[in-house]
Amino acid sequence: MIDTWQQPLAHGITLSCRAAGERGRPVLLFLHGFPEAAFVWDDLLLHFSRPEHGGYRCVAPNLRGYERSSAPAEPSAYRAKHLVQDIAALIATEGGQVACLVAHDWGGAVAWNIASQLPQLAQRLAIINSPHPGTFLRELTHSTAQQQASEYMNFLIRPDAEQLLAQDDYRRLWAFFTSWGGAPWLTDGVKQQYRAVWDGPAGGPPGAGLVGGCNYYRASPLRPPRPGDPAAAAVTLPEEMLKVSLPTLVLWAMDDVALPPPLVDGLDAYVPRLTLERVEGATHWIVHERPQFVAERLAAFLARPV
Template identity: 60%
Template sequence: MHPDIQTWQQALPHGITLSCRACGEPDRPVLLFLHGFPEGAWVWDPLLLHFSRPENGGYRCVAPNLRGYERSSAPEDVKAYRAKHLVQDIVALIDSECGPLQDGRPLAALIAHDWGGAVAWSLANQHPERLRQLVIVNSPHPGPFLRALQHDPAQQAASAYMNFLVQPDAAAQLAAHDFERLFGFLTGQDHSLQSLTAQSAKASAHWLTPAVKAQYREVWQHGLQGGLNYYRASPLRPATADDPGASTVQIPPEALRIDVPTLVLWAQDDVALLPCLTEGLDAHIPDLTLVPIEQATHWVVHERAERVITEIAGFLQPQTAQPPP
């Protein structure tokens, strides 16, 4: 691990502990990074190091392992992974970093990918006062996602892998033989997860080096069921003969509105989350910047880290951070 990255266990008032990583001084404007499945806080390390440097804003950069991941609390009850609980965790973490709302300051930005983005969308909708800006990387806003799961056969097929991940034995299947199937999830070697892994035809997963594999194993050895419970707790998945999934879900318009300036980065070769999921976003996000990233897959934070950093740096409001003297 890089010597500038601090790690600790952050106990939250409601009984959850989040294992965190950070760079930068505690009194600086805060960038908070949320990871997705099947990853962990470490995937943000290049961004933590970059944005904490004085010449790049001198931010305090914090990345928690979400509940259920690595050394963070991992409740057994699937209901503990519903959105309201995940949002509660991150609001409490913001309190610990920025101070309580009444005497603290908002995040400079909340930056999130995949399931971390699902949490970020909900938090930005419910607590817009807690952040100045929002950055989403390949994580569908619930409005277009629900519409696509109900009416778009291509996205329904692309999301079919979710129906494997909610099976009772999914964790055991993914962990067997030194996580063979879970690495296949990243590289495309496991065709049973075809919708996510077919994108490997367009990318060779050159980023998945032995060192990166070791970092994945370090997270996965703590257990996979917590991450899989996010899928089990959410109805936003394709309907099947035995599971209505998203087909009966309704979301009120006020739960879809995002009133903070938002940057959406979308890797165009993500075949699990199709580019159609960015259509109609401006109906829910008045201040939207949408940037497609060509020749990149769902794992764009690994594949195109410099491009992701450049886009975020260009979006961040200058007044949110000034280099320390």
């Protein structure tokens, strides 16, 4: 059974959350990406909450700006420091430390930052197709292929991005899923779950639920340079933001069009306790495509000594 609730945090933000498993058990915290929401983790929440799979307390928040979580209007409210503060405050309500942060896409961007800046909040880190800031900056700055693969980011910062994404029943967003591998997992029922998130509050303009997600891109300089905007080319990241000492599992789907394989090259220079598995024949949406595989690899990682 999935429980849902609104979790007020000490700094005034509220996150809508989904969870399975008893309070007081070791916590797995799952962070989603764009253009998704916490519901995408439901199968894994139920799986790992069962006694035979660890009996964990499994929690998946909707990140700031998504579903019924707080959605500040200003793009600056979606800078990394604020996103990290949200998750740190949520962890405080769940006992102060999690057994593992599990994260995909933008959720991974938050998790990488927590692991480098606040490692005491987690015992382990599991990343699924979310680039480490060091390798992402390298590729955005020096790789024409990565710049082209990430060009969609400069679409998502347009002031009318939400309205364009909402056109024709979210035609562009469905293509975001299906053009990378057909997406047989994208059933009518799953589509309706996405629509409920993207539509936003009743009575709002089309695509109102996408404003927060687009603001993540507007707030971040880690995107391809364009005329008049150096973007990633103007960014320098301090060393302390790049080193991750936690035991870290990285599952990397090798057919990810937006985040191609060179993003994991040299990753061990930043993450000395790294377990990296390159997964052939899977796309950015590997959590949907191969949920049992993801569960098996995560279980094996959790079973190792810290």
